[in-house]
Amino acid sequence: MTHPAPAADTNRAALLGFSSRLRDLLATLESAALVGQSEVRVRGLGEHLRFACMALPCSEALVALEVETLGRLRVPVVANAEGYRRTAVEFFPSGTPFAYLLGGGSGHAAELSRNDPMIESLGPALSIVPTAGIFVPLRIGESAVGGAALLSDGAVLGDKQLEMAERLAEVLALTVESFRTEQMIFSLFARALPDLLCADAVTSLRESLAQYVHTLRLAPTYKDRLNLALAVGKLCDRGPAEAALCAEILARIDAYAAGLGGVGSDGVA
Amino acid sequence: MTNESLVPSSRTSKTVRVALVDSGVDVSHPSLDRSKLRSLHVVRQGEGFAIRPDEPIDRSGHGTACAGIIQRLAPFAEITSVCVLSPEGRCSRDGLLAAVRHCVREEFDVVNLSLGIDVPKGAPLRPTDYKSIVELYEIADFAYTAGVVLVAAGPNATAFRTYPGRFKSLIGVGRATSDDPEFLQTEITVDYEILAPGNDVVAPALGGGERRWTGTSFAAPHVTAHVARLRAERPRMTIQEIKAALHALAARRFGRELARQTVDSTVERTDAGARSEHGGAG
Numbered sequence: 001m002t003h004p005a006p007a008a009d010t011n012r013a014a015l016l017g018f019s020s021r022l023r024d025l026l027a028t029l030e031s032a033a034l035v036g037q038s039e040v041r042v043r044g045l046g047e048h049l050r051f052a053c054m055a056l057p058c059s060e061a062l063v064a065l066e067v068e069t070l071g072r073l074r075v076p077v078v079a080n081a082e083g084y085r086r087t088a089v090e091f092f093p094s095g096t097p098f099a100y101l102l103g104g105g106s107g108h109a110a111e112l113s114r115n116d117p118m119i120e121s122l123g124p125a126l127s128i129v130p131t132a133g134i135f136v137p138l139r140i141g142e143s144a145v146g147g148a149a150l151l152s153d154g155a156v157l158g159d160k161q162l163e164m165a166e167r168l169a170e171v172l173a174l175t176v177e178s179f180r181t182e183q184m185i186f187s188l189f190a191r192a193l194p195d196l197l198c199a200d201a202v203t204s205l206r207e208s209l210a211q212y213v214h215t216l217r218l219a220p221t222y223k224d225r226l227n228l229a230l231a232v233g234k235l236c237d238r239g240p241a242e243a244a245l246c247a248e249i250l251a252r253i254d255a256y257a258a259g260l261g262g263v264g265s266d267g268v269a
Numbered sequence: 270m271t272n273e274s275l276v277p278s279s280r281t282s283k284t285v286r287v288a289l290v291d292s293g294v295d296v297s298h299p300s301l302d303r304s305k306l307r308s309l310h311v312v313r314q315g316e317g318f319a320i321r322p323d324e325p326i327d328r329s330g331h332g333t334a335c336a337g338i339i340q341r342l343a344p345f346a347e348i349t350s351v352c353v354l355s356p357e358g359r360c361s362r363d364g365l366l367a368a369v370r371h372c373v374r375e376e377f378d379v380v381n382l383s384l385g386i387d388v389p390k391g392a393p394l395r396p397t398d399y400k401s402i403v404e405l406y407e408i409a410d411f412a413y414t415a416g417v418v419l420v421a422a423g424p425n426a427t428a429f430r431t432y433p434g435r436f437k438s439l440i441g442v443g444r445a446t447s448d449d450p451e452f453l454q455t456e457i458t459v460d461y462e463i464l465a466p467g468n469d470v471v472a473p474a475l476g477g478g479e480r481r482w483t484g485t486s487f488a489a490p491h492v493t494a495h496v497a498r499l500r501a502e503r504p505r506m507t508i509q510e511i512k513a514a515l516h517a518l519a520a521r522r523f524g525r526e527l528a529r530q531t532v533d534s535t536v537e538r539t540d541a542g543a544r545s546e547h548g549g550a551g
Contacts, residue, residue: 109483
């Protein structure tokens, strides 16, 4: 099948104002979508860790993921056999087993002591004083993006549990990878916007976005938000006065929705 | 046949130089002999990497444990820690390759690699994996030719392929459970060829004490120490001869164990017979 040639730049230029504004609105949508995805990711990680606590003699389990470009690791979730909880603990890997894991090292188990300097930085995230731990790397492609720690406060963790922990790390890494893939797809999609908006585009932008929203399995309210984004984009194209008016109306709608309680800024507009 | 021209001429003295490619070594640890330790560090330099003198610190605690195991079994060895972790705890595969390449170029007697590339057996290799693995393969081949013994940890889980531990030009090590630090067992698999203690191994920990460690990472230093001993005895041993000697040690140990078990069971049978005769008489 032969696709039509991309539109000439002159055709596209007329759409640039609209597309840049639409891009801003999409960024809002993207943030909301990623927040939704992030929820799913934390739940996925939490449930896997919880399962590990049920299957292995470990009292608590956590993952520590790198915070991009900052050199720190963040612990988004800690689980035990009863459930999981979010945390916001961040630490530098240096001096911890995670430094070795990030360096390409493989999983290992270690006996731990009270106030062990090796896991001191994990202390605020934990509700137990671990006596043993297994540390396994989470790898995406060729790089380690963090690690998981399975910790016990009495039971021995060693040979038998290490192999299972390495496999658990694979599952955890897949959860993280699927989230990152979604991020990448959205970013590619945003980059392709000008082509999708051109007069003779072979793809319908609106359908594609709707499809994307559907695949994210987000609430239908996002679809409504998408309709609003397109309508606002068209209005904004009429001139700066219309754009200012739109921004004001949107702010009022958001304030109204927030005032209703529970609906928030992502509610139906 | 041994090709003597390939054996480095420098390898004639009894000073055994061991390289430990890991997270660094905390030389202030009381159970380590700091006079036998030297610290280097892989640093990024432009597009490549350079090896520089390093502070004698451990960025994770792993390297100190491995150094402790080697020094306990081969106290005469001079250990050079080649830290591949950046101060933030990162290490690229290229950094790891640069470290191993340096150790081969410097003609260390034995190089301990408790770091490597783990790839799930079920997952296809990615183009970047191929590149790193082929480079590692070439370095391992070069080390073999140069007479530098690489000892590399195998996978902890059967679901992984670990490189370079799989390469047959070096010594791949799996882990076994044994309280005897001298324990060796031949087990030729695709992933490794010899087992050494790697479960609940007591080794130094950051902060001054010791702890129990589990992982193939801690089995590899045991084999490294055995190789260091062999090299101390016969500096010009080739890698084939070293491998053969290790397997001979394992076989001898197995023979002794078998003889002990046979004696034990004979004694047990004799005791049981005596008890039965005694009981019958009573």
